[in-house]
Amino acid sequence: MTALDSKDLKLLARLQKDGQTSAQDLAEHLGMSASQISRRRQRLEAEGYIIGTPCRLNPDKLELSVQAFIQVETRAQSNGTHQSIKRLVSTTPEIVAAWTLTGEADYIFRVYCADLKALNHLVQEVLLPHDSIGRVHSQIVMDQVKDDTALPLPP
Structure with missing residues (x-):
């Protein structure tokens, strides 16, 4: 390289x-x-510096007016739980990004939904009933003040 x-x-x-x-x-x-x-x-x-050229879509044009971050605490710390959460993330289109964390929450999901009713459905009907999820805490994004796609580069 x-x-x-x-x-x-x-x-x-x-x-x-x-x-x-x-x-x-x-x-x-x-x-x-x-x-x-x-x-x-x-x-x-x-050399792997560029790993793709994705096309970014405008959520407003797609009528996805609610963006939220959802912290998830799991019921247990096991490989089975982790695999179950990974399957949930991969099959739930509203979850656009997911990370494992240190601290109180085990995961954080970034989600886009059409409206608050759709966000409530995601939390109440998809996440909370899931066998591996113990607790969720959601935070609705009011405004994005900085684009999150660019990495810091040396001067």
Whole structure:
């Protein structure tokens, strides 16, 4: 794996903002040729710095007006419980991200729902009845003040 130079870091920063930016636009922004940009991008992908170019969707346009974080405490600390939660996460489309945690909660889920009624249904009818879940604590997002897709890069 090669060390990242300043052009690599600028390219990665720009791609984090818009992964579909054309090589020509990137070349103009970085003062390089489009072919140089393409070769750098291919190298960064091959070396694992770039792991995909997802398409971000607008939740408002999709009528997903409620975003929430749900902390989950499990009933038991076992591999079976962990596998059960992983299955729940993978089969529940409202759960868009999930993490295991240290501290009081065992997991935190990021969810999107159409409205409060849908969020209530998710909590009351899907999460709380689940055999592996002991307690949930939800927090509704009022406003997102910073985009969460870009990683910090060295200067």
